[in-house]
Amino acid sequence: MDQKKVAIVTGAGAGIGKAITIRLAKDGYVVVVNGRKSSNTFEVAKEIQDAGFECIGIVCDVSDEQQVDEMFAQVIQKYGRVDVLVNNAGVCPVRGLDEITSGKFEQTIRTNLFSMFYCSKKAAEYMKRQGGGRIINAGSQSSFRQNPQMIEYTTSKWAVRGFTRALAAALGPFNITVNSYCPGTVITQMQLKNAEEYSSMMGITVEEYFKVRFKEIPMGRAQTPEEIAAFVSYLASDDAKNITGQNIMLNGGHVMC
Numbered sequence: 001m002d003q004k005k006v007a008i009v010t011g012a013g014a015g016i017g018k019a020i021t022i023r024l025a026k027d028g029y030v031v032v033v034n035g036r037k038s039s040n041t042f043e044v045a046k047e048i049q050d051a052g053f054e055c056i057g058i059v060c061d062v063s064d065e066q067q068v069d070e071m072f073a074q075v076i077q078k079y080g081r082v083d084v085l086v087n088n089a090g091v092c093p094v095r096g097l098d099e100i101t102s103g104k105f106e107q108t109i110r111t112n113l114f115s116m117f118y119c120s121k122k123a124a125e126y127m128k129r130q131g132g133g134r135i136i137n138a139g140s141q142s143s144f145r146q147n148p149q150m151i152e153y154t155t156s157k158w159a160v161r162g163f164t165r166a167l168a169a170a171l172g173p174f175n176i177t178v179n180s181y182c183p184g185t186v187i188t189q190m191q192l193k194n195a196e197e198y199s200s201m202m203g204i205t206v207e208e209y210f211k212v213r214f215k216e217i218p219m220g221r222a223q224t225p226e227e228i229a230a231f232v233s234y235l236a237s238d239d240a241k242n243i244t245g246q247n248i249m250l251n252g253g254h255v256m257c
């Protein structure tokens with residue numbers, strides 16, 4: 001019998017990552033739910049197992065290379081392969097230049113970018129031996145524009161674009177595709193925290209803030225985590241085997257490039 005394909009999703013204890021993990025489990029992958037916090041990581045893993053799918057939860061801070069190496073060692077020991085890596089984990093601090101210390105700057109870049117390098121390097125090692133694979137990165141609408149209150153985030157997400165392209169060029173000859181999904185507005189803990197900060201800066205309520213924001217979006221609404229997950233599912237599928245090096249906006253047309 002063919003061995004099931006294995007997908008690792010980082011930052012999967014909540015939000016978009018959780019939706020991606022559930023979708024890939026339904027698609028037939030054995031899924032690895034990675035998270036920084038044990039509570040939500042194991043909760044999501046249990047939810048997927050209870051629905052009858054094969055899954056494990058691994059707590060690991062993906063901004064720490066040693067922890068990433070240990071996570072991959074655990075996955076390989078248990079399942080022997082990695083077919084899809086979704087580098088989804090990220091943080092989005094809202095603060096002005098005066099509030100950013102070099103330590104805070106480094107931590108954001110480490111979480112949003114170095115994590116992708118650590119995980120992708122390890123995944124590529126196994127994917128090369130297996131004859132192919134898929135690396136799918138979380139970019140953002142912020143990979144294409146600038147925000148004065150999100151200097152660290154903007155920097156990291158523009159770098160994700162470059163990383164995605166360069167890695168795609170490097171790994172194409174090994175039948176490994178590398179792409180990024182770039183959401184605009186998805187109502188998750190991250191988006192709600194940001195909305196609270198922006199609405200208080202603007203002196204309006206969170207509901208009013210979203211009304212203003214949705215007016216700027218041609219499709220007039222937020223994207224759902226499930227819509228993002230459906231696109232990731234496509235990128236992971238055989239139908240997308242010749243798509244690589246692309247950073248694709250999933251934002252209802254909010255910013256068009």
Ligand SMILES: NC(=O)c1ccc[n+]([C@@H]2O[C@H](COP(=O)([O-])OP(=O)(O)OC[C@H]3O[C@@H](n4cnc5c(N)ncnc54)[C@H](O)[C@@H]3O)[C@@H](O)[C@H]2O)c1
Binds near residue numbers: 010061090182
């Ligand atoms: N929500 C949006 O509107 C939006 C828009 C553009 C891009 N994105 C990107 O999509 C991804 C997911 O965002 P979300 O909205 O679901 O965020 P979220 O905050 O709801 O969830 C992110 C998850 O990542 C985990 N995480 C953070 N640092 C980690 C680390 N070092 N190791 C392991 N896990 C870690 C968090 O604990 C959390 O569970 C992020 O990369 C984000 O930048 C989101």
